[in-house]
Amino acid sequence: MTSPILDSRPRAASAARRAAVEAAAHRIRRNALFMGEVQGQGYVGQALGAADILACLYADQLRFRPEDPQWEGRDRFLLSTGHYAIGLYAALAEAGIIPIEELETYGSDNSRLPMSGMSTYTPGMEISGGSLGHGLTIAVGLALGLRHRGNPARIVNFLSDGELDEGSTWEAAMGAAHHRLGRLTAVVDINALQADGATAGVLRTEPVGDKWAACGWRVFRVDGNDVGALLEAFDAAFSEAGDDGGAGEGAPAVILCDTKVGRGVPLLEQREKAHFMRIEEHEWSICVEQLEEGRAAREGQKHQEEQA
Amino acid sequence: MSTAAVNTPRLKTSAMIASFADPGQKTEPAPFGHALAAAAEADPRIVGLTADLGKYTDMHIFAKAHPDRFFQMGMAEQLLFGAAAGMAEAGLVPFASTYSVFAARRAYDFICLDIAEPNLNVNIVGGLPGLTTGYGPSHQATEDMAIFRGMPNLTIVDPCDSVDIAQAVPQLAASDGPTYLRLLRGKVPTVLDEYDYEFELGKAKVLRGGNDVVFVSSGLMTMRALQAAAALEKHKVDVAVVHAPTIKPFDEATVLAELAGDRLAVTLENHTVVGGLFETVASALVRAGVTRRVVPVGLPDEFLDAGALPTLHSKYGLSVERIVAKVLAELG
Numbered sequence: 096m097t098s099p100i101l102d103s104r105p106r107a108a109s110a111a112r113r114a115a116v117e118a119a120a121h122r123i124r125r126n127a128l129f130m131g132e133v134q135g136q137g138y139v140g141q142a143l144g145a146a147d148i149l150a151c152l153y154a155d156q157l158r159f160r161p162e163d164p165q166w167e168g169r170d171r172f173l174l175s176t177g178h179y180a181i182g183l184y185a186a187l188a189e190a191g192i193i194p195i196e197e198l199e200t201y202g203s204d205n206s207r208l209p210m211s212g213m214s215t216y217t218p219g220m221e222i223s224g225g226s227l228g229h230g231l232t233i234a235v236g237l238a239l240g241l242r243h244r245g246n247p248a249r250i251v252n253f254l255s256d257g258e259l260d261e262g263s264t265w266e267a268a269m270g271a272a273h274h275r276l277g278r279l280t281a282v283v284d285i286n287a288l289q290a291d292g293a294t295a296g297v298l299r300t301e302p303v304g305d306k307w308a309a310c311g312w313r314v315f316r317v318d319g320n321d322v323g324a325l326l327e328a329f330d331a332a333f334s335e336a337g338d339d340g341g342a343g344e345g346a347p348a349v350i351l352c353d354t355k356v357g358r359g360v361p362l363l364e365q366r367e368k369a370h371f372m373r374i375e376e377h378e379w380s381i382c383v384e385q386l387e388e389g390r391a392a393r394e395g396q397k398h399q400e401e402q403a
Numbered sequence: 404m405s406t407a408a409v410n411t412p413r414l415k416t417s418a419m420i421a422s423f424a425d426p427g428q429k430t431e432p433a434p435f436g437h438a439l440a441a442a443a444e445a446d447p448r449i450v451g452l453t454a455d456l457g458k459y460t461d462m463h464i465f466a467k468a469h470p471d472r473f474f475q476m477g478m479a480e481q482l483l484f485g486a487a488a489g490m491a492e493a494g495l496v497p498f499a500s501t502y503s504v505f506a507a508r509r510a511y512d513f514i515c516l517d518i519a520e521p522n523l524n525v526n527i528v529g530g531l532p533g534l535t536t537g538y539g540p541s542h543q544a545t546e547d548m549a550i551f552r553g554m555p556n557l558t559i560v561d562p563c564d565s566v567d568i569a570q571a572v573p574q575l576a577a578s579d580g581p582t583y584l585r586l587l588r589g590k591v592p593t594v595l596d597e598y599d600y601e602f603e604l605g606k607a608k609v610l611r612g613g614n615d616v617v618f619v620s621s622g623l624m625t626m627r628a629l630q631a632a633a634a635l636e637k638h639k640v641d642v643a644v645v646h647a648p649t650i651k652p653f654d655e656a657t658v659l660a661e662l663a664g665d666r667l668a669v670t671l672e673n674h675t676v677v678g679g680l681f682e683t684v685a686s687a688l689v690r691a692g693v694t695r696r697v698v699p700v701g702l703p704d705e706f707l708d709a710g711a712l713p714t715l716h717s718k719y720g721l722s723v724e725r726i727v728a729k730v731l732a733e734l735g
Contacts, residue, residue: 214521221492226516232485233517239474239486240493243450263513266479270486273477 175230228261272311319352436464549678
């Protein structure tokens, strides 16, 4: 479904890029588990599912200055889903925007890392999410405003498939296409899970791609836990984003990412899917072990393939 | 034509935005639109947005003067205010207009969390505040101030006339946090030029002194208060008028000082008596330990009728005649 557009980067992401992002995704997962263990709870399942997307963005795609989170030229990453903050904190630590040691304060009193992400608390957190269906409306204004001011920064709004229930998401989807916000990219985490159960049973959103296309967006749909596919989609989505001196007046892009809640930890992948996953005290160490084993097995397999 | 119609012509509901100016009254066309266009000349950060109501909120004047700084968001109020927040995050100073009912009722969550919580300089412009249309509850924002008063950080301004609006706009743009302006649009009466008065954000002003009664009023009811005060002179009743266009933060010092004596105290507002000026004044008095009676002139706590504006203003007690009668009854 990718558009035939010019791209300064190679069409298929190089092995080195993929490897770097996969390593970052692993560290984000490990840090999310660590934060969950400290807190004894948390939206770990969502963080594990979205880790590959966040790693693609913070280890490969986004332009930012870790020492200056307010740098005017930074690409803006807007987290609509406030409860995914655990994943974003891990990514911000990976990006060097917040110190790794601070992660252990997650969800504690006086911490800069509250359970639901808020811009007034955390460096690198652009908006306060949590009331779902807001992020894309803010993203539209930010894209209009930055373009108006001649700032070529790109805007990425991360939203969940549950947010597609909200009418405001579609107000914003029409507005972005109407105003030809070519530097705006929406990333939808389709984990097919909402607070009350499976998305298909709560409020049917499929065919999701057709809906965005009908609103005038460039649509990509990928396995959101496949780093190679994600990089390819981001490369394509951003190539029209007008950061090459263009006016930034193309169609906005949406990357629909099918992800797996708890990805990378079989214990959680196989557990009954829940919006707020309960993990017993003794299970945290099992989760970390499984994560490390999986990573080691994949690396070993890769090594063998290279040898062969 | 029936004889009844000949004998007592029934007033008709006028256009969506009915004028509340009296026949022959001095008016100013589209004071908000012109003031915003002028403010934008001085401040390049100012932009204008609307949700398919540019012509009905005088935003079209700004759009014509600054087409590259005007953004049409469509009939999508959640997008309107979410996008206004985003534009403020980008360093701009947005004025976003729609009707007060849609801002307060449809888009509250977006104004609250995306604008007020981060304390952004977004200026919400709401048309048809209170009872300024005969279209019924779908268009009459009789409880907008009650809704918005509970929102932290939000400044609420209820201007009286074209003078207030013209002077308020640059001050709203210059103040850091979010504001809500109860817009009067179209041919807006010019009243306060007759007084030694200037709009100051956050301040109440004494427009005239009087020994028997003190009116504390906001919005278009200050115009009615002044007219009622003049009419009461004929009844040998001496009425002071305190205009309090900033509802929040409220100028308690000025108002409490005026309510310190034993003059009959009357609040006048184009809003339900629940949660607006009356309760703002009452709570200020109670907190200061002042025990005194305050008579509210305002809309009843009910959904209002449709109809012609003069009929409705008379029915619900906002007309000069009803105010005069109420004061005389209170004075016995």
